[in-house]
Amino acid sequence: QSVLTQPSSVSGALGQRVTISCTGSSSNIGAGFDVHWYQQLPGTAPKLLISGKTNRPSGVPDRFSGSKSGTSASLAITGLQAEDEADYYCQSYDSSLSAWVFGGGTELTVL
Amino acid sequence: EVQLVESGGGLVQSGGSLRLSCAASGFTFSTYWMHWVRQAPGKGLAWVSRINSDGSGTGYADSVKGRFTISRDNAKNTLYLQMNSLRAEDTAVYYCARAGEGVAAYSFDIWGQGTMVPVSS
Numbered sequence: 729q730s731v732l733t734q735p736s737s738v739s740g741a742l743g744q745r746v747t748i749s750c751t752g753s754s755s756n757i758g759a760g761f762d763v764h765w766y767q768q769l770p771g772t773a774p775k776l777l778i779s780g781k782t783n784r785p786s787g788v789p790d791r792f793s794g795s796k797s798g799t800s801a802s803l804a805i806t807g808l809q810a811e812d813e814a815d816y817y818c819q820s821y822d823s824s825l826s827a828w829v830f831g832g833g834t835e836l837t838v839l
Numbered sequence: 840e841v842q843l844v845e846s847g848g849g850l851v852q853s854g855g856s857l858r859l860s861c862a863a864s865g866f867t868f869s870t871y872w873m874h875w876v877r878q879a880p881g882k883g884l885a886w887v888s889r890i891n892s893d894g895s896g897t898g899y900a901d902s903v904k905g906r907f908t909i910s911r912d913n914a915k916n917t918l919y920l921q922m923n924s925l926r927a928e929d930t931a932v933y934y935c936a937r938a939g940e941g942v943a944a945y946s947f948d949i950w951g952q953g954t955m956v957p958v959s960s
Binding site (some may be wrong): 730761762764766768772773774775776779780783785817819820821825826827828829830831832833 | 874876883884885886889898900901934939942943945946947948949950951952953
């Protein structure tokens, strides 16, 4: 059981918009710790996609955006493309556990 | 080019030991916190351990505390993970990852390609 909760899968049509939720608690997201998002393409290492609410590393398109409210966060992907098919993970820090924590991951299927 | 390259993985028997290495290049290794993150086959990501920039402070996930030891050699730009008393549930791809900077300090901004550690029971 992951400390952060994500849907196991989401899907969307080419060109559409999808969101992936990430629910935490008062000791992680709700405590003010930032939520970070990672993309893991099949057979590859994870890659930082969004750090904090809106910081995108160089090369990450602005189709990807993050938001946070209370004990939850979301990743939005607009203009879905075939190459966006991947697993997406949210991550934060938990002050009660003194540990970095991940969501269980969400598999995105582009229809 | 900023790069992390892990090595040292391989098949080990339950109860055995293994030391993983992560060679860093393309950045000033000695100024960054570093982490190990693992991923069991078909499963999600799990944080394992962290070490601060000069090696004076470490932290571990409960699942590995007392069995794994993280260390670093800043002169060699290398991060290590000594894994003892290995269990079948430690079977995973092990990634080293660099901590982010500033407001992203709690993120992992650079990842290695990973090294597989199968533990046979």
